Amino acid sequence: MDNAQLTRKQKEFFDFIIDYKKEHDVWPTYREIAEAFNYKSPNSVTQNIQALLKKGYLIKTDDDEYDIHPNYEENLGLKKNSGIPVRGLIAAGYLQEAVEADLGQITLETLFPNMDDMFALRVSGMSMKDAGIYDGDFVLLMDNDVKEGDIGAVLYNGETSLKRIFYDKNGLRLEPANEEYDDIIIKPDVFEEVRIIGKYIGHVNRSGIHKALPRKLAS
Template sequence: MDKVQLTRKQKEFLDYIIEYKNEFDVWPTYREISDEFNYKSPNSVTQNIQALLKKGYLVKGEDDEYDIHPDHEEMLVGRNDGIEVRGVIAAGYLQEAVQADLGKITLETLFPNLDQMFALRVAGMSMKDAGIYDGDFVLLMDSDVKDGDIGAILYDGETSLKRIYYDKNGLRLEPANEEYDTIHVEPDVFEEVRVIGKYIGHVNRNGIHKAF
């Protein structure tokens, strides 16, 4: 199809959502787009999406979500399978530069137990003082959560990411934001709580952050 000319702002908008999609393999939320462009209202996001739909760069996908028009899918660039290791760098005395093909750093390098991991997207700010913000992707492992670890729990049909403590009176689920209340789970409802996974890191536009 013929490309309809975009305004400068529309192109910046399209470039942002494509770059985000390339990096995270999902589309940014309305809040993330609003924060990126300092929009005062989500209506500005809607107006830009509608303009790109009208000009043929976006199409309605499943569940009325937008997607890149098939004729423009080349804008979604392929991702490589790792980061090249090009040699050795001295961290002591100066020494001769050594260049070599030392392979690649992959997700398996960073997270050896990759097959036991999964990710969930964060909705809310209750863990912001732990560096985990709305829209981030938390990396979780299907393993035991020790006292004081951050973990994802399923409680009474609802999920939450909190620091988990095992008290004599049950569980204490502590947020990392003083604006949120601590959740206490008593023994008589303890069976309604299931730990979904242990937090081992999170991913956002600033990179991969591993838990200490």
């Protein structure tokens, strides 16, 4: 592929994204990029991304997100296997002869059978840290009914928030999992402006995949 030559700064920017994705298998956040290059504004991040997009090093996905061009992913070894191979059986009782066999792979579909109804959002902020959800994590959501006390993603007045949701006579109460943050109260007369985007079913970060615990176990 014959792309336009990058400037020195653009190459440093592109190399940072490549190295980060090799190590973490996800893109860095705008905040992480800005801190790495000591940018004072996220606009500098956007400008570099637009330059790489224009020169063909990045592409825009169907989800209106940016990603590394497939040719570069293949050449730089960024492609990952689709699952974890299951190589046989192991006893969890008495000792027995090892059994080696190709038993397929563990994939996301193994952990989350309803993958077609699931989507992810990346967390920005620390209001849910006591629920084990941190800045930069990916929360997994499904378009399910959110019951009293469930964690869910809410869209209100053009802004989104991930909180534990409670319904009462005073309205909708969005409770953070961090005592440094206050509850958000939405009065009943503006309920029609509130949209529940999805129910939290788990999250993904550098330590692995974490499924949501049943309420009794989580409390």
